[in-house]
Amino acid sequence: MWIYNFGLALYAWVIRLIAPRHAKARLWSEGRRDLFERMAGTIDPGARIVWIHTASLGEFEQGRPIIERIRRERPEYKILVTFFSPSGYEIRKNYPGADYIFYLPIDTPANARRFLDIAHPEIAVFVKYEFWLNLLAELRRRSIRTYIVSAIFRRNSIFFRPYGGMWRQALETFDTLFVQNDESKSLLAELGFDNVVVAGDTRFDRVAEIAAAAKRIEIAERFKGGSRLFVAGSTWSPDEELLIRLMNDNPDIKFIVAPHEMDESRIARLMDETRGGALRYTACTDRTEYGDHQLLVLDTMGLLSSVYGYATWSYIGGGFGAGIHNTLEAATFGLPVAFGPNYLKFKEARDLVTLGAAKSVANYEELKQWFVPLRDNEEYRRKTSRVAKDYTTRHQGATGLIVKAIVR
Template sequence: MARILYSLILYLLSPLIIFYLYVLRGKKNGGYRHHFAERFGFLATKKQDILIHCASVGEVLAATPLIKAIKQHNPKLSILVTCNTPTGREQIKNNFQDSVNCCYLPIDFPCATHRFLKRVKPQLLCILETELWPNLVAQSNKRGIKVLILNARLSVKSQQGYQKVMPLTKVIMNSISALASHNQDDANRFIELGLKPEKVRVFGSIKFDITPTNEQLHKVAALKEQYHNERFIWVAGSTHPVEHELILSAHEKLLKALPNALLIIAPRHPEQFDKVAELLKNSAMSFSRRSEDNYRNQQIVLADTLGELQCLYGVANISFIGGSLIKRGGHNPLESAAFSVGVLAGPHTYNFDHIYPELISAQGAETVTDENHLADTLIALSNDAEQTIKLGHQAAKCVANNQGAISKTVNLIELYLES
């Protein structure tokens, strides 16, 4: 009954959902209008062995080593990777070329999900983190498709949200075959929502299983040469509106103390590239756009390309991870840490409560309260090369000490493929 009511509400809201995706989001990013039929389960993809859902870019990046490990262990398996956003889709293409198939996950309308699963017929549905769509998981379970929730995390706030719709939450929990969580606290929250304890494993986060490739290291070396690594370089990655201005304010203050400093700013969403460029045009600071590759010793580089942020972190003396000076919950700091680059973040990192405490405890990251504190910290680090190097070393050490979740997750997937 709960799922029927949920589906009815979705159908009633369907004009607004379509308007939001096609008109509003499509206006900001034309990619939302491409492949739109896939949103309703119409796709050319044939039967696949495994369906892996990654909501957007962050989940795709986290899942990439896992998916490559699955392919390495089982090269004949066909894999379909789904996402919700154009940037996620582009990241899948960049990371895998034609070695996996990709499409949008349909909106959770019963008919769209039915059409989609009937077409794909996977043995396994693997969902990264907590993208739990009731019709998707319930219909998969009904069809005998095993549902695995991988790298699962559940904040107290999210748990409270699920508790408000317990009849629907029970449908979801009863449809899950197995869940691999970050830590025991996350596991306990799922169990409190009704997931049977025997279905839960605690594997740690696959996001720690990140190691720079030789190709990335070569690219970092080339970027360092291009951006004159004798300069003090900091990268502000995955920044958001309002935060962009705070970052630029901090850099202005840094330049007064260190005129040769370089900021590389990478907005989280492509639709923000031109808006940040406009902010820079209206500032007193010189800048170049990465996409135009016209760097001439300017004070700021606008990283308006996709798929390069990890390597840009590797160029830096120190990184700042966006979404944290404002209440967005922060983004993944481990892409920087893996390159032995220490991390700064604002106070709002609740989306990564399973990572930041570990990184801060290991002395690989520091928290700043606002843009002035950020600027003061950057100035202090620019004058203390030993501390800056130590932050990077401890960040990388923290990553190495927490690795191993991917091999455990691959073993879990293989167990359910065989069953």
């Protein structure tokens, strides 16, 4: 355990060291300054608290259906949400569905005790992962009902290693482990855990809610006009290299590209190298003429999930780097999906590929081979679209099962 505590202390020291010249590290450090004082001045000591911890934005979106179901069905509870990463906290710090939103303190034994003294949760929920050993030990000591939801366990993870004893002990904290698949349940059974429920992934419920509440995006609607539209979301530079070629080979197709980060040099490259002409979303006005432009760069946040509703095909970025981004937001609209080769750790992406609703591409030729049949054969495109939509529909329901079990 001392190695774990030393590692966290070293991590926090490095973050503070680089914070003056690293924006994300600075947010991480500043967001935890006077954290306990701010918590104590905000959290009602008499409230019944459900604490939901999410590592970052993606895990928050998984936890969000649970938060909103509890808020709607059990209003006697107050919701506390914590984030580890600035990329989640800074975007959702004003989320109206929670009563209290804070960073999670660094996981030292003293911080764990102080955090739980102030937060006094009746129920604790961890979304997908993040096993903070001191916090989990303190939750066990206090007999606070604790759950993990939408979790996935793999054979090569630390829990199944000879030296993973303290991590296996951490799993004893959870009253129930709600996992995504049968493989996770089988692996946990090997460790002697029988309090495991295959509930599925709450993201399916979340994307269904997003699709049902999709906003009208007037600029996207006017840009599309009577053309067919290809939407590429959360793209990085290697994705954009392929997309530029695809755009230039298909001048009669409109494209909306939403970069994962608003890097001005990459946006400039997209606009300069697209021969059909390009516009930035933030530069569009009521007087903008869209007819002579093939590309709209979505250089703003919060609209992509609704923009998918205007599309005929989609591409998800990240597959040439650490891993693809959210495929379900596109698939729930019944869109055929393509992405780069790094997708194997994402179950839904593997499922969509197996079903034929998605395609992994390693280069432009493979992207072209995927796209051309879907472009030229409407019956084939419609069939692929139905497969994608049906997949997302039949995997809904995890949220109701989980909330019914934990808030009783």
